Amino acid sequence: MRPTFIGFETARSALNLNQKSLDIVGNNLANINTAGYTRQRVTSAEVVSNTYNTRVAQNKTDTAGEGVELTGISQTRDSFLDKRFRDEYSDSSYYIQASNMFSDIEGALGDANDVSEGGNMIASSIQQIYQSLNDSASEPTSSEQANLVQSSFSNLTQVVQKISSDLDEVAGQEKYNLSTSIEDVNNSLQKIAELNDAISS
Incomplete structure (x- = not known):
């Protein structure tokens, strides 16, 4: 019925x-x-x-x-498009971060093709050494030329030390950014876990 x-x-x-x-x-x-x-x-x-x-x-x-x-x-x-989007977004974030890091490194090293003042400091310093050695070769007994050679080598040493310091600063900043990102990820995962617990309870 x-x-x-x-x-x-x-x-x-x-x-x-x-x-x-x-x-x-x-x-x-x-x-x-x-x-x-x-x-x-x-x-x-x-x-x-x-x-x-x-x-x-x-x-x-x-x-x-x-x-x-x-x-x-x-x-x-579309699950296929969603997966492609997540993969591409992840790759895009990686390349953006890598580009920013390489830009900082490039800023510390300078343009390798620019030997002018304010350009690539190592290349400029090496050019000064080369020039001072050539000048000293024409006047080997000149104390002034010897001082210029010594000064050019000393300048190269200072340039290398400065670049090393700048690269250390870049590395420190990248480590800080990484630790901050890890902390953000951990916080997000913690919130997701709490939300899952709230849903299941």
């Missing part, structure tokens, strides 16, 4: 589902120009016979057609 009010329950479940579907459609339309928004859709399934209906009904066919139920709201996404 078919339960008396099962028809009303079937209609009610259909109305509830379609109302939620209209809400989702309206939300999709409202966010049509929202950056990063992903279209949503309602997923549904047939209502499974409950204990009461099974007890009242004479057979399984009597409890068929009990309506529909909302099983969830999913996003219309």
Whole structure:
């Protein structure tokens, strides 16, 4: 025997589902120009016979057609494109960070092709040494030329020390950035773990 009010329950479940579907459609339309928004859709399934209906009904066919139920709201996404996006975004972040680091190193070393004052300091210092040695070769007994040679080598030593100090500073900054990033990741993972605990409890 078919339960008396099962028809009303079937209609009610259909109305509830379609109302939620209209809400989702309206939300999709409202966010049509929202950056990063992903279209949503309602997923549904047939209502499974409950204990009461099974007890009242004479057979399984009597409890068929009990309506529909909302099983969830999913996003219309392409899993392949999502994976590609995550991979490319990860690679992009890596290359951006590497580019910033190499820019800092380049700033410390200078342009290898620029031997002018304020350019590549090592190349400029070596050029000064080469010039002073050539001048000294033409006047080997000149104390002034000898002092210039000594001064040029001393200048190269100072340049190398400064570059070493600048590179140490770059390395220290990169280590600090890395430790900060690790701390941010750990904090995010902690929040995710707390959220999972809250959902499961």
